[in-house]
Structure formats: C-alpha cells, structure tokens
Amino acid sequence: MRSLLFVPGDSERKLEKGFAAGADVVIVDLEDSVAPANKLAARAVAASFIAGRRQQAGPIIYVRVNDLSSGLTDADLAALVPVKPDGIMLPKSNCGQDVQQLAAKLRVREAENGLPDGGTRILPIITETAAGVLAAASYAGASTRLAGLTWGAEDLSAAIGARAARDENGRYTDVFRLARAMTILAAGAAEVAAIDTVFPDFRDMAAFETECREAERDGFTGKMAIHPAQVPVINAAFTPSAEAIARSKAVVDAFAAAGNPGVVGIDGKMYDRPHLRLAERLLARAKAAKIPV
Numbered sequence: 001m002r003s004l005l006f007v008p009g010d011s012e013r014k015l016e017k018g019f020a021a022g023a024d025v026v027i028v029d030l031e032d033s034v035a036p037a038n039k040l041a042a043r044a045v046a047a048s049f050i051a052g053r054r055q056q057a058g059p060i061i062y063v064r065v066n067d068l069s070s071g072l073t074d075a076d077l078a079a080l081v082p083v084k085p086d087g088i089m090l091p092k093s094n095c096g097q098d099v100q101q102l103a104a105k106l107r108v109r110e111a112e113n114g115l116p117d118g119g120t121r122i123l124p125i126i127t128e129t130a131a132g133v134l135a136a137a138s139y140a141g142a143s144t145r146l147a148g149l150t151w152g153a154e155d156l157s158a159a160i161g162a163r164a165a166r167d168e169n170g171r172y173t174d175v176f177r178l179a180r181a182m183t184i185l186a187a188g189a190a191e192v193a194a195i196d197t198v199f200p201d202f203r204d205m206a207a208f209e210t211e212c213r214e215a216e217r218d219g220f221t222g223k224m225a226i227h228p229a230q231v232p233v234i235n236a237a238f239t240p241s242a243e244a245i246a247r248s249k250a251v252v253d254a255f256a257a258a259g260n261p262g263v264v265g266i267d268g269k270m271y272d273r274p275h276l277r278l279a280e281r282l283l284a285r286a287k288a289a290k291i292p293v
C-alpha cells in the first residue's frame, strides 16, 4: 500500500478516473467528500460501481464509512459489505476499542453475506479527534483486521479550534507534528503500516514531492492522495530505489555470509542488528511493490 487515492463515492465519473489512476488502493469515500443530502445516493453509486469492478484486476478497494458517532455507519456497511471491499477506512477513530466495535459490526455483515470471517481489513484515521491522538497506543493488538494506521489534520483542527495546521513556511505546527509522529509510533507498536495523510494543495507538485520524501524518510510506507496526479509521485517516492535495494541486500548477505552474527563490517562501516532489521524491512517493501530483489 504505497498510494491510497480518495474518490468521492457519489461521482461515477471520478470513480472511473480513480480506478484507472494507478493507485495501489482506491478509497471510495462516503464521508467528508459527500454532502449529507447525498449519502443515500452515494451508497448506491459506490456499491454498484464496486460490484462492477470486483471481478476485474485492479486496485485494492477500501470504503471510507461515516464515523461511529454519525449514526450512518451501519447503513454504510449494510450497503457496501455485500460488494466485498478489501477493507473499511474508519474516520474519527478515538481508540482501539472503536476498531473493535467496527470489527464486531463487520463480523455480523460478513456472516450475513456468506463472506469469510475476518476477511475485511480496517484502516483507522487515528488523529481526527483530540482523544484519538492521546490514545494512539491503544491500537496495538486491537484487531487482526488492522491493516495500518493513518492520520488527518483537517478534522483535528476543527476539533481543537486551531485556525491553521501549518505555519507561514508550510511547516506543520506542534500539535500536528505530534499527531504525525504518534501515528508512526503507534503503527510501529501495532506492527502495521504507517500511512501519511493527504496534501490538499493538489497543484503544488514540488511541495508534494518534498512531503512524500520526508514521509518515506520518517517511516511512513505509503501516503493518501486526493487527486490522480498525486499518485505517480507517491508511487515513486515509496518504491525503494535500486540503490537502496542493493545496499540492503549487501547488509543481509554480509550477515548471512558471516553466520548471522551480532555485528559485521562492510566497507569500513559497522552494521549491527538494527541495520539488519532495517534492511529486511526495505526488502519486504520492495517485494510488496513487486520489484524482484
């Protein structure tokens, strides 16, 4: 999961475009990009579109449902689980228990629809409420359905009354940097993927590229997109380079050749167990991106 592209669930035109954008994951949105008056129509449009795509090769399909306090989640699931999305994105998640609550709902729907128990994954957005940021540690072990953790700045701004999430230089302010960092740490603790949030200024490709590079440097393994043009930039940034793969293979090979010791020297530099773990992680990402290693 390098690139995860949001597509408003009520727009057939955008659904067509979004599924052809080259994203690893398409997130069909029933939440914030759909007006309240359009929720009912969006469920029908999204469900019939996904049903038509299910048999074809294509991106992994997630559906972003409305949050658990909206009163809309059950109807979203009733309409969309029958078309077998690969996963559900849970917005405004407050803690691991919210994921468990969604998991229980999914279990019932899976049974009703003759689907394998536990097959539908869950990707929560964990920083859209103040309580959510503070409970980041609660996702570890919450559910075997957990596919990753991601974060969001817009709803958190609204929740805490921050007028902006970034300063005059475009840098996230402290609360948002904390939310971003908590997501990386919580994903590490839960041993799932850390997915970076969206970049709303979809015409500014230079700033977007920089943000992708920094996210990859800091431990995110993928990023969400709001526009098809962002997808190739994300895929490039989160696909390990040939050079990085060669370096990681050299580390793994050196440990293997030396009989798997605690530490080895390569070209006059020390490499110990954390370097080996990092190299193995990078090679796993390359494999997931279908690059021969």
Ligand code: COA
Residues within 6 Å of the ligand: 005, 006, 007, 008, 013, 014, 015, 017, 018, 029, 032, 033, 198, 202, 225, 226, 227, 228
């Ligand atoms: N998925 C699929 N297609 C998209 C798309 C998306 N996320 N964003 C844009 N497109 C399509 C447009 O419909 C347009 O197609 P068209 O020429 O056939 O009409 C084409 O790509 C070019 O779009 P562009 O003119 O550059 O942007 P726009 O003004 O039409 O759309 C947004 C801008 C922000 C409204 C649009 O990108 C969007 O809806 N993004 C997703 C929003 C979302 O889901 N938010 C929730 C998560 S934060």
Ligand code: MG
Residues within 6 Å of the ligand: 032, 091, 152, 154, 155
């Ligand atoms: Mg939102």
